[in-house]
Amino acid sequence: MSDFEKGFKTLFQNMELGAYLQSADGSMVDVNHAALTTLGMTREEFLASCGTQPRWRLTGESGDDLSPDQHPATIALRSAEEVHDFVVVIHQEGKPAPVWVNLNAIPVRDRGGAPDAVMVTLRDISQLRRLEQAAAVTTAEREREHKQLQLQHVQKLESLGVLAGGIAHDFNNILTSIMGNTELALMQLTPGAPACENLHRVERASHRAAALLKQMLFYLGKGPFSSEPIDLNLLLEEMAEMLQAAISKKATLRLESSRPLGLFSADPVQMRQVVMNLVLNASESLRNEVGKIKISTSQKHYQQEELAEFRGSEELAPGSYIRLSVSDTGYGMDKETRARFFERLFPDTGRGLGMAAVMGVVRGLRGGVRLQSDVGKGSTFTLLFPVDEDVPTAAPTTKPDGEPMGMGPVLLVDDEEEVCQLVGAMLERLGYEVITARDGHSALGLYLQRDDYAFVMLDLTMPVMDGEETYEQLRGIDPTVKVIITSGYSEKEVARRFEGKGVKGVLQKPFDMDALRKVIG
Known part of the structure; x- marks a missing residue:
């Protein structure tokens, strides 16, 4: 070797x-x-x-x-x-x-x-592989735990949704009774009577409660938002008392409305939450010190260069916009805070939608947001909403006191006794004879007894036989039957369920005489 x-x-x-x-x-x-x-x-x-x-x-x-x-x-x-x-x-x-x-x-x-x-x-590399396998097992366990928590969260939300749906059904019936009886009481009083203003306050409060319930159902996935012409000045005036109660006792709230003001299409519940959140944020910025909050409205035709400083889902088009501004004399923000403000949930106390959600609403309406703020100089939020030229100005609704608009019998089907009594009184005031049924089986029997019903008012949520099954049975008896569906769920959601089935109309609870007149036609 x-x-x-x-x-x-x-x-x-x-x-x-x-x-x-x-x-x-x-x-x-x-x-x-x-x-x-x-x-x-x-x-x-x-x-x-x-x-x-x-x-x-x-x-x-x-x-x-x-x-x-x-x-x-x-x-x-x-x-x-x-x-x-x-x-x-x-x-x-x-x-x-x-x-x-x-x-x-x-x-x-x-x-x-x-x-x-x-x-x-x-x-x-055995030890290395064992460590890797142990880490993989730990990661897999963490992922399983995370998925299990997610599943439990979803199940809780589903349970909460079911609970909320049941509560909403009962609460809507209660609100229908409050709103309807208040309206009937106002019709029976002499205009200007001392009790009229108290009843008007009850009426306004019940409408706010209905809007709050609608918002809760939306967040639980139980009802989509609607879209209707918004008069921003009217909306702010209706909210003024509630806004004043929500802010700090040391804050002064001032409303400056510009008139005339065009209309834009939006959901009133969303818009109320946007306004409430902006005002709550302004109140928080005062840090419990004496200060001022101002809400102003105006309308302006914007050129392209003027829109560059507004944030939106895309480049805003030149045109006429409704402008909502909320300003405060609070502490203000530095450049860093302004840059990330719309990515956070404000105010920090957890009230309101959060500014990120406000941004989402504005984007959905093809609008824009501008934030102007400096440390020690307060903040001003300016929101733009494009004027909808196709939306007609809402005409004042006439309320003929006791003027009949129809005649003949109406079959009213609802499992709530108070709702039957109230809606029955409203229909009678409109000139109809009212026959009531507390469930679907009774309604079918009563419908078979006569052939001159003007229409049927049918509640969607009832025990034993619900409104949808009852409607199908009625259609089997009489294909030409005219049925108005009443429900606490979203009017659009119910309309989709009965699309193409010949329903005369859908009436969302709670409702008043105006809504009842409109759906009857």
Whole structure:
């Protein structure tokens, strides 16, 4: 053995990295101490394991057995190129835990340059893989826990939605009774009587309660927002008392309305929440100190360059806009706070929609928002809403006192006694004879007894036989039956359910005489 060969053998045996030499015919030439330690074998066991009856087998990362042709040593000999970072799992007889190793195969060439052997180095990565697997298990457990929490959250929301739907049904019936009886009482009083103003306040409060209930149902996914012409000045005047009660006692609220003002299409519940949130935010900025909050409205035709400073879903088009401004004399904001203001939920007390949601409402209405603020100089929020030229100015509604608008019998079907009494009184005031039924079965029996009903007013939510099933049964008896559906759910949602089924109209609870007249036509 030459000195070079002796030196190589010494170096080979003392390498910290495990290695073995394999000839081109597959026989093992040598193995070093580090490799035997990694594999947990003696030299004799290793050489014997690579014979005709191997005591180990190799699998890839996927767990599939490797054939001899797939071994990195074979690949290196065949291609005459090095093979790097080939991960295999070594399974040995009598040892329960497999060994993960990272292999590198380097061809050893003869004097002519052809590979006649290969040196395979191996690095034990078992501990690393166990740590990775443990981390993966921990991550998977965290993901499962997260998904479980999400599922529980969804289930809670669904339960809350079901509960809210039931509460909404009963609450809408109560509000229908309050609003209807208040309106009937006003009709029976002499205009200007001392009790009239008190009843008007009850009427306004019940309308606000109905709007609040509608908002709650929207957030629980129980009813989409509607769209109707908005008179911003009227909306603010109706909210003035409520806004004053909501802000700090040290704050002075002033409303400056510009007239005339055009109309724009929006949901009144959303708009009330937008206004309320802006005013609450202004109140919070005063930090419980004496200050002023001003709400102003105006209408202006904006040029393109004037709209550049407003934020919206897209570039705002030049045109006529309704402008709502809310300003305060509070602490104000620095540049950094202004930059991220619409990404946060304000005010910090958690009241209101949050400014991010305000931004969402404005974008949905194709409008824009501008924030002007400096530290120590207060803040001004300016919202723009495009004037809808196609929306006609709302004409004042006439309320003929006691003037009949129809005649004939009406079948009124509702499981709530108070609602039956109230709506019955409203229909009688409009000139109709009212026959009531408390459930669907009774309604079918009463409808069969006569053929001169002007129409049927049918509640959608009833026990035993609901309004939808009752309606189908009525249509089976009389395909020409005229039915008005009453429900506490969204009018649009109910209309979609009965689209194409010949319903005369849909009346959303709570409703007043004006809404009743309108749906009867």
